[in-house]
Amino acid sequence: MNQILGIRQMTNTFDYDDIRGSVEKHLGKDNLGWVRIVTECFEAIKKHCDRREESYPSVDHIKQKFGSLRIYLDRAQEDTFIQLRLQQAMQEAEMSCERCGNASTAQVIAAWHVNLCCWHAHEAATERMETFPTVRLNTRAKNDALQCRSCGYIGQIAWDASGHRCPACVAKGW
Incomplete structure (x- = not known):
């Protein structure tokens, strides 16, 4: 990473010969x-x-932020296929567990x-929590029909x- 005038700038660390x-x-x-x-994308x-x-688009960041997948390219991508494919990947991730790919949704x-x-x-x-499950997940969520x-x-x-x-609670007998 380079620092120029206090602005964080990343060099392209994405290798299209080793995508995964x-x-x-x-x-x-x-x-x-x-x-x-993201690899399939x-x-x-x-x-x-x-x-x-x-030429391949230059990737700036791929990260999780607030339970969502974010993919940032170095510059705006005008290719419609690339825009749609990135959008599809981020939408699929919205409904998939980060770790295993099972169906999921954002949690706190x-x-x-x-x-x-x-x-x-x-x-x-x-x-993360010494008091789990006494202090529950998603404590600010309203009573949701899909909440354990x-x-x-x-x-x-x-x-x-x-x-x-x-x-998981059923399996643990909670």
Whole structure:
């Protein structure tokens, strides 16, 4: 990274010959769900650029922010295919666990915004919160029909005899 007049400027650290490795550098190796989504996105972009004999877009950042996937290119991309493919990847990530790719939605764990399935949300909450599940997830959320009554997870809920709980709480007997 270079510092010019106090403005943070990143050099392009994205290698189109090692797309998955580059994505893992940006997102981390633990976030396999989103690594798969972004890798597939950039493989499609690479094929598109190769067919058109154009240069690949320069990637500035790929990151998680407030439970959403963000992909920033160095400059505005005018190619409609690339814009749509990036948008599709970010939309798919909105409904996918960062770590495993299971269906999920954004969660708040001790003021930390993440997009995790119930299994990984429980794991992350246990790591971050000494009082979990006494202090629940998503504490500021209004009572949602899709909110676990045991831990506060918002998303997949077992409705039958389990008593309106997420699958992780059902499995733990909470």
